[in-house]
Amino acid sequence: MHELSIVTNILDTIEENAISHNATIVHEIELEVGELAGVEFDALEFAMEHAPKSELLKNVKFNILKVKPIAKCQICQFEFETSEYASDCPKCKSFKTEIIKGNELKIKSFKMD
Numbered sequence: 001m002h003e004l005s006i007v008t009n010i011l012d013t014i015e016e017n018a019i020s021h022n023a024t025i026v027h028e029i030e031l032e033v034g035e036l037a038g039v040e041f042d043a044l045e046f047a048m049e050h051a052p053k054s055e056l057l058k059n060v061k062f063n064i065l066k067v068k069p070i071a072k073c074q075i076c077q078f079e080f081e082t083s084e085y086a087s088d089c090p091k092c093k094s095f096k097t098e099i100i101k102g103n104e105l106k107i108k109s110f111k112m113d
């Protein structure tokens with residue numbers, strides 16, 4: 001399950017950061033996850049619950065912010081919401097569109113003490 005390795009990577013990153021800030025506990029991690037990031041949200045939540053966690057992270061809460069995908073037309077520059085990787089421009093019908101938002105998975109912020 002690749003969601004578990006994603007979560008493990010996130011936890012490693014946060015832990016390194018927490019240690020370098022002399023934190024003793026991490027309370028919350030806020031993630032921005034695009035609907036086209038290629039992850040199953042259910043599997044991601046399951047992985048968050050079940051990933052092995054260190055002392056620092058044992059009570060951490062995850063807050064997932066879903067990001068609606070936005071595509072941009074390269075011909076007329078029109079930006080529109082989409083639910084797929086390849087969609088044609090609703091304005092000029094061009095197929096030259098690219099996803100500019102909604103395929104990311106990133107740590108937005110986290111709270112620690």
Ligand SMILES: [Zn+2]
Nearest residue numbers: 073076089092
């Ligand atoms: Zn267009």
